[in-house]
Every structure is written in C-alpha cells, then in structure tokens.
Amino acid sequence: MSQISELKKNDTKRDGKKTQDDIVYAHIFDAILEQRLSPGTKLNEESLGEIFGVSRTIIRRALSRLGYEQVVVLRPNRGAVVACPTLEEARQIVFARRVVEKAVTELVCDHAQKKQLEQLRQMVRDEQACFDRGDRGAGIRLSGEFHLMLAEIASNPPLLSFQRSLVSLCSLIIAQYESGAKSHCSYDEHFELIDAIAAKDKARAVSLMMHHLDHIEEKLSLDDEIATDDLRAIFSNVRNSK
Amino acid sequence: MSQISELKKNDTKRDGKKTQDDIVYAHIFDAILEQRLSPGTKLNEESLGEIFGVSRTIIRRALSRLGYEQVVVLRPNRGAVVACPTLEEARQIVFARRVVEKAVTELVCDHAQKKQLEQLRQMVRDEQACFDRGDRGAGIRLSGEFHLMLAEIASNPPLLSFQRSLVSLCSLIIAQYESGAKSHCSYDEHFELIDAIAAKDKARAVSLMMHHLDHIEEKLSLDDEIATDDLRAIFSNVRNSK
DNA sequence: GTTGACTTTTTTGTATACAATTATAGTATG
DNA sequence: CATACTATAATTGTATACAAAAAAGTCAAC
Numbered sequence: 001m002s003q004i005s006e007l008k009k010n011d012t013k014r015d016g017k018k019t020q021d022d023i024v025y026a027h028i029f030d031a032i033l034e035q036r037l038s039p040g041t042k043l044n045e046e047s048l049g050e051i052f053g054v055s056r057t058i059i060r061r062a063l064s065r066l067g068y069e070q071v072v073v074l075r076p077n078r079g080a081v082v083a084c085p086t087l088e089e090a091r092q093i094v095f096a097r098r099v100v101e102k103a104v105t106e107l108v109c110d111h112a113q114k115k116q117l118e119q120l121r122q123m124v125r126d127e128q129a130c131f132d133r134g135d136r137g138a139g140i141r142l143s144g145e146f147h148l149m150l151a152e153i154a155s156n157p158p159l160l161s162f163q164r165s166l167v168s169l170c171s172l173i174i175a176q177y178e179s180g181a182k183s184h185c186s187y188d189e190h191f192e193l194i195d196a197i198a199a200k201d202k203a204r205a206v207s208l209m210m211h212h213l214d215h216i217e218e219k220l221s222l223d224d225e226i227a228t229d230d231l232r233a234i235f236s237n238v239r240n241s242k
Numbered sequence: 243m244s245q246i247s248e249l250k251k252n253d254t255k256r257d258g259k260k261t262q263d264d265i266v267y268a269h270i271f272d273a274i275l276e277q278r279l280s281p282g283t284k285l286n287e288e289s290l291g292e293i294f295g296v297s298r299t300i301i302r303r304a305l306s307r308l309g310y311e312q313v314v315v316l317r318p319n320r321g322a323v324v325a326c327p328t329l330e331e332a333r334q335i336v337f338a339r340r341v342v343e344k345a346v347t348e349l350v351c352d353h354a355q356k357k358q359l360e361q362l363r364q365m366v367r368d369e370q371a372c373f374d375r376g377d378r379g380a381g382i383r384l385s386g387e388f389h390l391m392l393a394e395i396a397s398n399p400p401l402l403s404f405q406r407s408l409v410s411l412c413s414l415i416i417a418q419y420e421s422g423a424k425s426h427c428s429y430d431e432h433f434e435l436i437d438a439i440a441a442k443d444k445a446r447a448v449s450l451m452m453h454h455l456d457h458i459e460e461k462l463s464l465d466d467e468i469a470t471d472d473l474r475a476i477f478s479n480v481r482n483s484k
Numbered sequence: 485g486t487t488g489a490c491t492t493t494t495t496t497g498t499a500t501a502c503a504a505t506t507a508t509a510g511t512a513t514g
Numbered sequence: 515c516a517t518a519c520t521a522t523a524a525t526t527g528t529a530t531a532c533a534a535a536a537a538a539g540t541c542a543a544c
Contacts, residue, residue, distance in 0.1 A: 077497075078495090
C-alpha cells in the first residue's frame with residue numbers, strides 16, 4: 001500500500017548513525033502515539049516489511065523492541081498486535097507513571113536550565129498549535145514528547161527509558177478509553193507546570209503533575225466497562241442466570 | 243567450551259511455553275546476576291550460539307533483550323559487551339531504584355498475603371544458606387530475586403519489568419565497585435523488612451528499604467575513582483601539567 | 485444451516501548464506 | 515624500532531529459505 005520511499009542503505013547519510021530497525025521502530029512508535037494505529041491492530045511482519053522496504057528480520061527486531069516496552073503484545077506463534085490494556089492494566093500503568101513523574105518532576109526542578117525551560121515552552125506552543133488547527137494526532141504525540149523531554153532534563157537514563165514505555169502506553173489508553181473530544185492533556189496545565197519548575201517550587205510542580213494524571217484516571221472511571229472489549233467482563237453476569 | 247546439553251526442541255516439555263531465546267536470555271541474565279560474567283566481557287554471537295546449541299538468530303534476540311534492559315551494551319557493528327556502569331551511571335541507577343523500591347514497598351504492605359510472606363522468608367533462608375556455605379554468586383542472585391519477588395507481589399507489571407532491569411544493573415554495580423568481601427545486601431535486613439511488611443508498617447518498611455539501598459551507595463562513595471576504569475577520569479590532571 | 489474433521493494457505497520461528505563492517509596481522513618505509 | 519598502510523581474517527548486519535505452527539477454507543454428515 002502506502003510505500004515509505006527508500007529508507008535503504010543510502011539514506012543513512014541523513015539519519016546519522018540510526019540503524020534500519022531504529023527507523024522502523026520510530027515509525028511504528030509514532031503511529032501508535034498519534035493513534036493512527038489503534039489498539040488491537042494486527043502487525044503482520046511481511047506486510048510491514050513491504051511497506052518499509054526491508055526484510056522481516058528488521059521488522060522482527062523493531063517489533064520485539066516495541067514488545068519489550070509492552071506497547072505491542074507478542075503472542076508466540078500468533079504474531080504481534082498493538083496492545084489493548086484492560087482497565088486494570090490501565091490503572092497500573094497510570095500508577096507507575098505517577099511514581100516516575102513525581103521523581104522526574106523533582107529532578108527537573110533541581111536540574112532545569114533557562115534554555116531548557118524555553119525549549120519546553122516552545123514544545124507546548126507547538127502542541128497548542130496542533131490542537132488549534134485540529135491535528136489531534138500530532139498534538140497527542142507532542143504532548144507525550146513533552147513528558148519525555150521532562151524525563152530527559154531529569155538526566156536519569158533509566159527513568160527516561162521507563163518513561164518512554166509509560167508515555168506510549170498512556171497514549172494507547174487515551175486512544176482506547178477517551179470518549180469525548182475533550183482535550184486529554186491540556187496544554188494550559190503544561191504551561192503552569194513549566195512556571196512551577198521555573199520557580200523551583202517542587203511541591204507545586206509535583207501537585208500539578210499529579211493533578212494532570214488525575215485527568216487520565218478520571219476518564220477510566222467514567223467510561224469503565226463501556227469502552228472495554230473484554231467479552232468475559234461484558235458477559236460476566238451470564239453464568240449466574242444459568 | 244562448557245556445553246549446555248540440549249535445550250533443543252524436545253526440551254520444551256519441561257520448560258512449559260518458554261521459547262528458546264527466553265532460555266538463552268535467562269542463562270545469560272543469571273550469569274550476570276551471579277557475577278560469573280564480569281562487566282566488560284565481550285559476548286560473541288557465534289560462540290554463544292555454539293555453547294547453547296542454537297543459531298545466531300536466537301542469541302541475537304536474547305542479546306537485544308538484555309540490551310534493552312541495559313544490562314549489556316550493544317555497540318553497532320561492534321558486538322555486545324556486559325555493561326560497565328560508570329560511577330555517575332551507577333548513582334543514577336541506584337536513584338531510580340530508590341524511586342521504584344519505595345513504591346513497591348508501599349504496594350507490598352497493602353497487598354501481601356500470609357502465604358507470600360512465608361515464600362519471602364523461605365527465599366531469605368535460602369539466600370542465607372548460600373552465603374553460609376560460601377556460594378556468593380548464588381547468594382547474590384537470590385538476593386536480587388528477593389527484590390524481584392517483592393515487585394511481583396506489588397502486582398504492577400510495568401513496575402516489575404522496570405525493577406528487573408534495575409536489579410540486574412545493581413548486581414553489575416556491586417560486581418564492579420564492591421571491594422571488600424563484606425556481604426553486600428545482608429539477609430538480616432531482608433528479614434527485618436519482611437517483619438515490617440507483615441506488620442503493615444509502611445513508614446518503617448520504606449525506611450528499611452532506603453537504608454538497604456544506602457549500603458550500595460556508600461560503597462560507591464568509598465571506592466570512588468579507585469574502582470573505575472575510566473582512563474579519562476584517572477588522567478584528568480595530565481593536560482594541566484603539560 | 486451448523487458442526488466437525490480434513491486439507492490448503494498463510495504466518496511465524498529458526499537456520500543459514502551472503503554482504504558490510506571492523507579487527508588483526510603483516511609488510512614496507514622512514 | 516615505530517608508524518602507516520594494505521591484505522586478510524573475524525564478526526556483525528541483513529536477506530532469504532525452509533520448518534513448524536496457526537488460520538482459513540472445504541466438504542461431508544447430521
């Protein structure tokens with residue numbers, strides 16, 4: 001179908017030292033973050049290979065990396081699908097993210113330099129522009145990248161890599177459970193957060209961050225069983241009436 | 243060299259649903275945890291393939307998984323080596339672990355059942371037995387598995403997977419920076435921790451856990467530049483006297 | 485029309501062959 | 515003797531072929 005023209009050998013000039021599976025990984029990762037790939041979508045190795053113009057070997061590497069981050073589920077002998085977190089899993093992911101974001105926020109308050117704060121503000125302006133022009137997908141991606149940028153400023157590589165996984169999982173959750181067209185992660189809150197960081201007000205920054213995550217969690221409680229495709233849950237009443 | 247006899251197709255009976263690269267992964271992971279593989283060791287794909295009796299494809303998958311967990315470093319075109327965390331990286335890893343262990347400890351205080359507490363106690367007894375009989379390697383591995391078991395009881399898969407990575411990285415750090423023969427992670431502290439959990443005393447449990455991690459960090463400060471192999475740091479004074 | 489066994493097709497898992505890259509050894513030269 | 519260069523070997527990166535498993539399709543029996 002839609003062929004991504006030439007990410008072959010010669011292309012490595014521009015991509016620096018990125019290897020081929022990095023590129024494939026990034027493309028799929030972005031597609032998930034932008035919600036062009038919805039939860040549950042089957043990721044066929046051969047099709048992907050044709051789309052990206054590489055062999056299954058490369059696709060396989062990219063998929064197993066995504067699988068390690070739990071953004072896709074690798075079912076032995078049955079292929080990979082975009083993850084479909086259940087409600088319980090979603091709550092666990094948000095909880096883990098609270099833990100990481102709290103630590104990241106505190107570190108950022110200590111470490112952040114003026115230049116980095118300006119970069120953050122620019123990111124949020126870009127995000128705002130996306131939502132204003134109706135490009136929800138790119139907006140969601142930039143919103144996720146904002147949180148990744150925070151983790152980067154925190155200067156703790158292990159936390160950053162964990163954050164990467166959690167941010168993409170949250171994007172999946174939003175895709176799955178957010179019913180209304182309401183902005184999921186409003187940029188106003190991002191601006192407020194930056195101000196608190198600039199003032200080195202840890203307590204306020206952390207509180208804003210937690211409040212920010214509350215929004216995601218509220219949606220989970222609201223929609224509850226409605227959005228889930230778990231048949232077992234939907235028909236959990238059947239056995240009783242037998 | 244030492245051939246691990248037959249982890250071929252037929253062996254899958256006993257291993258349940260584990261696939262071949264899982265087995266290879268687990269073997270290398272354990273070897274690192276038990277410090278039979280020291281930091282910096284080159285992991286040749288073909289040699290490993292011969293040792294485990296599988297093709298490079300399988301070895302490659304196992305290595306990239308270890309690479310994702312940052313337990314081995316994958317240098318493009320130059321192969322994989324067991325990670326050698328620098329002092330700074332070591333401190334970052336311990337910091338990340340503080341963050342995760344704190345959350346895990348609190349969750350465990352809420353979730354732990356009697357049966358699980360007994361399992362934990364049994365693990366620490368096994369660990370004690372290993373150290374008593376002088377099997378330091380297995381002791382260190384069991385000590386790591388104790389902390390993984392805690393993360394499992396916490397019932398939060400994302401935190402567990404992060405903990406897995408951090409525990410093995412810490413094992414590497416201990417291997418690299420622990421000079422004395424002193425027990426690095428004394429089982430007494432593990433017993434105390436279990437008691438605090440059984441009493442559902444969150445504050446005390448968390449405090450014990452933090453104290454536990456202090457021990458690792460203290461070693462880092464003590465040994466400081468002595469244990470590091472970073473030539474640049476060792477000869478950082480040269481340029482001035484030129 | 486539905487169910488269940490059998491066959492065919494598709495898809496994934498693994499090994500292997502070849503290409504590209506890096507490491508090593510040897511040789512010549514100053 | 516040290517250094518730079520070249521040729522060779524070893525090692526990793528990628529594609530492909532084949533084996534194993536799962537999915538889809540076929541057809542008969544009820």
